[in-house]
Amino acid sequence: MSSLDPIDRRIVEATQAGLPFEARPYHAVAEKIGIEADELMARLRRMLEKGVIRRIGAVPNHYALGWTANGMSVWDVEDDALPALGPEVGGLPFVSHCYRRPRKPPLWPYNLFAMVHGRQADEVTAKVEQIARLLGPASRRHDVLTSTRILKKTGLRL
Amino acid sequence: MDATDRRLVNALQGGFPVAERPFAEIGxxxxxxxxxxxxxxxxxxGLGxxxxxxxxxxxERLGGAVTLCAMQVPEERFDEVTDIVNAFDEVAHNYARNHELNMWFVLAVGDPGQIDKVVARIEEATGLVVLNLPKLDEYFLELKLSA
Incomplete structure (x- = not known):
């Protein structure tokens, strides 16, 4: 947390649970932490520019929207091909999170993770096949892990 | 959720304005x-x-660190190990998955130096190996689910 000054820190604390549903939400937050609304908005814009804030907006609960099926697809992609192919996979409309992670052989040979969403399980299967076609021979093997149970979900406390 | 709600949710995925009356602007x-x-x-x-x-x-840009970990937990120890892992405050999410590596959890810490220490403490507490799979590169743009 060292990169934030104390006021930014308070802004994070005051807004990480969400913005208030009021006509002037930033004024309400500014008042709560004891700064001017203009300063709060300027700091938010700066944090957006620096990427400390990815964006300000709404996160739909995909279950509530009917996107009830998902699968963590994992791929063993040739390292040299990944910088070009990774962004293509991440750019697919049904892929939410897409990361390169280390392989841990022998148990874990995969270096690309792409979370795939669909309205039904067979839709997820079809979309995984679409990724397989996109990756072509650069992917040596893949698997799809589905969650069978949520054991804990508290969210990130920063 | 009606058609107007859907348009609203889709519009907001593009970003909520930083302005004096942001709801008026989006509306x-x-x-x-x-x-x-x-x-x-x-x-x-309110409805979720x-x-x-x-x-x-x-x-990460706030100075913290997040990583994904996986463990191979013997079936007969699954509930016991779940309790041990979930008791760590640093464990934000934990999922059972259909793979030999059957437990997947996310660690979130305020200081990146803590990741290795927490992994070691979980290994010690469970007697199991934790595979630490930190993100090395990121390829996603946005969550683009149409509402």
């Missing part, structure tokens, strides 16, 4: 009054259709 794009925009969004949030509304912070 104006869709032909809604400020009051109706606020009321609809508050209802969607929106799981979050506000700034999305990047944990």
């Amino acid at each position: 104006a794009e869709l032909g809604l009054s400020e009051q109706e925009t606020i009321a609809r969004l508050a209802t969607l949030r 259709t929106l799981s979050r509304f506000g700034p999305m912070f990047d944990a």
